[in-house]
Amino acid sequence: MDMRRLHTTLGEKSQDELGLILPHEHLFVDLGPIEAKSYEKAHTDEVVKIMAPELLKAKSVKVSALVEATPVGVGRRVDIVKAISQAANLPVVVATGIYREPWIPDWAHRAGEEALSDWMLKELSIGIEDTGVKAAWIKLSAGDDGITDAETKLLRAAAKTGQKTNAVIGSHTIKGRVVEKQLDILEAAGYKAERFIWIHTQVEADFALHLAMAEKGAWLEYDAIGSDTFSDRYFIDCILKLIEAGYKEKILLSHDRGWFDPSKPEGGEQKPFDYLSTVFLPALREAGLKEEDIRQLVEHNPFNAYAR
Template structure:
């Protein structure tokens, strides 16, 4: 049976409804060598972020995917604390971001060592938290994947294959996504277990279709960052192109930022349910497709 691994343990499809596939509870976009990187008071994180979780619980959202990864402040202990405070499951990754957000130990590690690290976090748990990573989050440079990023991706592909895990990548250019899919397939993993994060940032819609044709998930995750007049037509265009069963929708919002006093001002995760879905319904998208986009697709993408 497929299960989605969360901070509150594994969940079956029957136990879940709407899932937000790309959000952040805690992020530090400073590089790991900066003083105070990824440090905060857990009580302050909970105080700032728990109300954001409660707001989406009230909308009927049943889980959220944390997309902060190694190099940009992944703190599973903070995710777990917020999760326990709200009784809300959070899905966390293993993996590491792109250059220059790669810590020295990842830079120095062999592919085998990186594979073993990710395999352990997927199969046993992350650090002392007891929380198993559900997936692997990586990234690639806008101008192309670097040798170091390729090393991480090859290790990720092997660890993901061993655990039937999905790999999601912050990748802006569709042609770079294609290169990543080549690497993943060369390592024996499936393109269908890859999420092209930030697909909407690729201006050529034909690349959206090409990535989907490889079998990968495409993700439009800037909802609320741009006007709905931009987001909704793009979603409708993807549905008209038959991409509905491979499309993920989210905000890329949150989050507690330790570089700012008190964590800064979080941006809510409520725009999809509060604004986008009503407009999709008004445009003629039926309820079955709404369920496909908000419940079925995110579960199928991240469950294993």
């Protein structure tokens, strides 16, 4: 029996209770100026009014759960995310962890590896702040040109907590060479590449590095589906080549869309979570993928990545 569960804002879910899962989206992110701390002043009702309809729209195109990928440092508000999720009755998966420099807060700069690991453990096993919601996973990030000392400290803390909880670590990392270094650090700390997600894989132009990281065991997350920067054709080519190479079970697909930004008037402009269901999956079927392959990519893979 599969005892793994996906921890969500609406409680623990088994694979049977879920279908399509979007593994990387946002409901609430503060892109700053971060010193203004607009995220602290946001009104829950105002955000729910704008974002709950987006979740209902996602539900109407068969989305059964959505992963919120906002860590501490860019305005994480799990209380607001929970309220949106409850209003739409759609389970949302949230993260512990901290974004990269210069968004790492002072307290995390001052904290040691052990204290950071304990903080993550508390958010994964007891809950985040007083929301009663447990984080499912650990979100981190690394600089585009390499990992700083503070980022290394966070990564090692995450490795420690990840080993205890089997929580997956996902990192916003733009370059394949930096992911390679992150995996070295994780493996030296006793953590397995199989529980690491390379977020934003698509940005690395060298496909050989996508293959190399899949070979090491990492998840490859193509999370700009429906963006103006990357065409459907680009993603379909990557997916077909990875399936051909035997890595069908390591692919994650999402939009990285949303969201309410409290630094913008009325939360800025939202983009819906529907492109994958309505445009991209039909294109994948047309490219020859069978229904069971598609279910592997958008149902089983995200559950396998985030459940523990």
